[in-house]
Structure formats: structure tokens, C-alpha cells
Amino acid sequence: GGYVTYDPGFMNTANVQSAVTYIDGEAGILRYRGYPIEDLAKKASFVEVAYLLIYGELPTQQQLDDFDHMIRTHTMVHEDLKIFFSGFPRTAHPMPVLASAVSALSTFYSDSLDPHDEHEVEVSTIRLLSKVPTLAAYAFKKSKGEPMLYPQNDLNYAENFLRLCFGVPAEDYEVDPEIAEALNLLLILHADHEQNCSTSTVRLVGSSDANMFASVSAGINALYGPKHGGANEAVLNMLRSIQSEGISPEDFMEKVKNKEEGVRLMGFGHRVYKNYDPRARIVKATADKILRKMGGDDELLDIAMRLEDKALADDYFVERKLYPNVDFYTGLIYKAMGFPEQMFTVLFAIGRLPGWIAQWREMMLDPSTKIGRPRQVYTGETERRYPGVE
Ligand code: CMC
Numbered sequence: 001g002g003y004v005t006y007d008p009g010f011m012n013t014a015n016v017q018s019a020v021t022y023i024d025g026e027a028g029i030l031r032y033r034g035y036p037i038e039d040l041a042k043k044a045s046f047v048e049v050a051y052l053l054i055y056g057e058l059p060t061q062q063q064l065d066d067f068d069h070m071i072r073t074h075t076m077v078h079e080d081l082k083i084f085f086s087g088f089p090r091t092a093h094p095m096p097v098l099a100s101a102v103s104a105l106s107t108f109y110s111d112s113l114d115p116h117d118e119h120e121v122e123v124s125t126i127r128l129l130s131k132v133p134t135l136a137a138y139a140f141k142k143s144k145g146e147p148m149l150y151p152q153n154d155l156n157y158a159e160n161f162l163r164l165c166f167g168v169p170a171e172d173y174e175v176d177p178e179i180a181e182a183l184n185l186l187l188i189l190h191a192d193h194e195q196n197c198s199t200s201t202v203r204l205v206g207s208s209d210a211n212m213f214a215s216v217s218a219g220i221n222a223l224y225g226p227k228h229g230g231a232n233e234a235v236l237n238m239l240r241s242i243q244s245e246g247i248s249p250e251d252f253m254e255k256v257k258n259k260e261e262g263v264r265l266m267g268f269g270h271r272v273y274k275n276y277d278p279r280a281r282i283v284k285a286t287a288d289k290i291l292r293k294m295g296g297d298d299e300l301l302d303i304a305m306r307l308e309d310k311a312l313a314d315d316y317f318v319e320r321k322l323y324p325n326v327d328f329y330t331g332l333i334y335k336a337m338g339f340p341e342q343m344f345t346v347l348f349a350i351g352r353l354p355g356w357i358a359q360w361r362e363m364m365l366d367p368s369t370k371i372g373r374p375r376q377v378y379t380g381e382t383e384r385r386y387p388g389v390e
Pocket residue numbers: 009196226227228229230231256263264265266267268269270271272320322325326327
């Protein structure tokens with residue numbers, strides 16, 4: 001017996017104490033380990049931010065070099081793991097393919113599964129950071145029917161991934177440094193976001209002492225949903241259909257406000273931000289520049305900006321404090337980089353990986369961690385007598 005709190009969606013229930021990421025949703029503030037996202041986005045590399053999130057402090061140059069070297073030298077995956085991709089249909093969405101491949105890491109790297117062995121945790125951390133981009137690129141290659149490349153480890157994190165995605169064996173592939181830089185920025189913006197749906201999933205699965213690969217693969221599946229990471233793909237689909245059906249942004253907004261067929265303005269709203277998402281602000285500031293340089297679709301950007309202008313001036317959105325979130329403009333940039341919509345959430349997963357790892361490790365070291373086991377408010381029948389089928 002005893003007292004339980006009914007709190008659907010954990011609107012008011014903190015399940016963890018965490019020192020990784022701070023969000024002030026009213027003020028639109030986001031900090032990783034105390035550092036404002038704006039500063040990190042301007043100056044840091046994604047690998048440096050991963051180090052910060054996971055170990056709690058910025059690395060010295062030597063620590064960064066060592067960490068970066070470890071990641072670069074573990075980017076290959078076992079040859080047998082590549083065969084795994086052949087079993088999926090060619091049309092398979094790369095998100096569940098990636099989740100499956102990450103889940104399979106538990107079977108290939110069974111020497112780093114103990115969540116309470118410091119060395120094994122360190123090994124699986126490096127394995128995930130280095131191999132997830134490779135697996136993500138293979139999921140992409142699979143969908144294109146192109147051969148998978150081996151990583152080229154003199155390239156940095158973003159460059160290596162871009163080459164694995166867009167390179168073909170018969171030709172030299174020159175990574176455009178500006179595209180790599182833009183990808184580096186977007187990965188940093190996604191690197192952690194405290195107890196969001198996928199991170200909470202990683203923690204909940206890990207709370208049973210499931211290994212890091214299993215926990216992260218569960219997180220990837222949680223991220224797949226259109227209300228979470230899948231929103232970036234949904235935004236582009238929305239903009240495309242507005243464009244192709246020739247509906248005006250104004251008419252589309254009417255549909256949203258009337259809640260017709262459950263239509264939402266994708267890329268808007270957030271559980272925590274009741275103000276402009278600081279990540280969206282950074283993405284928007286760079287979107288224009290990047291799209292011009294990469295020859296992105298100006299018409300879609302135009303539709304997006306008109307939708308935003310409309311929304312920010314509309315009572316429906318003002319009353320509900322709905323602002324653009326990180327996903328509103330990212331899809332347009334990914335598209336200009338050459339990624340198809342199905343890859344957008346995969347890119348989000350690569351970005352969120354350091355956050356999942358940092359939070360999983362924090363949980364494992366926290367003596368107050370208990371297995372996640374919510375209670376319920378039972379609404380079913382009281383006791384009934386079984387009459388027998390006759
Ligand atoms: N368009 C239209 N109305 C909306 C939207 C939207 N995008 N988001 C929320 N609302 C309305 C909702 O209908 C409700 O209205 P009412 O009070 O009249 O019923 C009110 O605003 C509160 O919404 P809620 O669904 O109770 O809020 P929540 O905190 O449970 O949901 C959310 C947050 C992000 C799931 C939601 O805003 C949403 O579905 N947004 C669109 C999907 C999206 O962009 N997701 C990405 C989130 S950020 C990155 C990430 O996590 O991946």
C-alpha cells in the first residue's frame with residue numbers, strides 16, 4: 001500500500017540527480033557541465049565536447065589528443081558485423097538498422113559488457129564513440145546499395161563520417177571543410193539534453209545493469225519517434241507537402257490551430273523550453289549562410305521562415321509558449337549537405353551519443369541508483385470469479 005503520485009509523462013517528477021546538463025526552459029538557457037552552448041558551438045570540436053560531457057571537465061590539449069587518437073583508431077567494425085546489414089530489406093529505414101547494429105555490438109564485443117568494471121566501461125565508451133558513425137554510414141550505404149568504405153583515420157570525426165557516407169571506392173572523395181564544420185556544430189548542439197525521452201530510456205534500461213551497448217541501442221529506438229528525434233525528418237516532410245500541395249503557410253497554420261487530423265507544426269514546442277530553444281537560435285543563424293553556400297532549397301527555407309513568423313505572432317502559439325525547437329531548421333541543412341530525410345534522425349543519434357554515455361556512466365557511479373520501476377494507478381476490474389469456458 002502507501003501513497004503513489006500520478007504524473008503521466010513525468011511532468012513534475014525528477015527520477016535522477018545529474019551534474020551533466022543544465023536547462024532553464026523559461027529563460028532558454030542550455031549548458032553542458034556549466035559551459036553555455038553558445039560558447040561551445042562557436043569554438044569547440046565535437047570530440048572535445050564529448051570528453052567534457054563524459055569526464056566532467058574540458059580536456060587539456062594532451063588529454064584531447066589521446067582521446068581523439070583512441071577514437072580514430074577504433075573506427076572499424078568486425079567484418080562479420082558488416083554482413084549483418086545484408087539481411088535487412090534495401091528499403092529499411094536506417095534508424096532501426098542502426099539500433100539493431102548497435103544492439104549487435106554486445107555480441108561482438110563481449111569483453112566490455114560489465115557496467116561496474118571501470119576499464120570495460122572505458123573500452124565500451126571508446127567503441128561506441130568510434131563505431132557508431134561507421135555503422136550509421138553503413139546503414140546509409142545499405143539504403144543506397146553502394147559498397148561500404150573503410151574509415152580513413154587521418155580525417156577528423158565529422159570528415160571521416162562524411163567520407164564514409166558520400167565516398168565511393170572508385171573515386172577520391174574530398175571532404176568540404178565547411179560542410180564538415182557545419183556538421184561538427186550540429187553534432188555539438190545535439191550532444192546532450194538532460195532527461196529527454198531517449199536519455200531516460202538509456203538510464204531505465206541501464207538501471208537493470210544492462211550493458212552500455214544494449215542501453216544505447218534502446219535509446220536509439222526511443223529517438224526514432226516523430227515526437228522526439230524523428231521530428232527533424234517530419235519537419236522536412238511537412239515543408240515538402242506544403243510546397244507540393246501549394247497550400248499557403250497561413251492555411252496550414254489554420255489546420256494546425258484547428259487540430260485537424262492531429263496536425264502539429266513539427267519542429268515547434270518543447271516540454272522544457274517555454275522560450276526560444278537556444279539551439280534553434282544557433283541553427284537558424286547558420287542555416288541561411290550554409291544554405292547559400294551549399295545551394296540549399298531556398299523555397300523550403302522561405303516556407304519555414306514564414307511559418308515561424310506566423311507562429312510567433314499567433315495567439316495559439318503565444319498562449320501555449322510554442323517556439324521553434326532544434327529540429328525546425330536542422331533538416332534543411334542536412335538536406336543541403338546531401339543527406340536524404342531518412343538519415344536526419346541518424347545524424348541526431350550520432351550527436352546525442354556522448355550524452356547517453358555520460359548519463360549512463362553517471363548513473364552507474366551513483367550510489368543512490370535503483371532499478372527503474374514506476375508504480376501505477378490501477379483502473380481495471382476488481383476481483384472476478386472465473387466461470388469456466390462452458
Ligand atoms: N503544434 C501545434 N500545437 C502544439 C505543438 C505543435 N508542434 N506542440 C504542442 N502543441 C499544443 C498541444 O496541442 C497542446 O495544446 P492544448 O493545451 O490545446 O491541448 C499544448 O500545445 C501542449 O502540448 P503537449 O503535447 O501537452 O506538450 P508536451 O510537453 O507533452 O509535448 C512535444 C512536447 C515536443 C512532444 C510537442 O510540443 C510536439 O509534439 N511538438 C512537435 C514535435 C517536435 O517538434 N518534437 C521535437 C522536440 S525537440 C527535439 C527532440 O526532443 O527531439
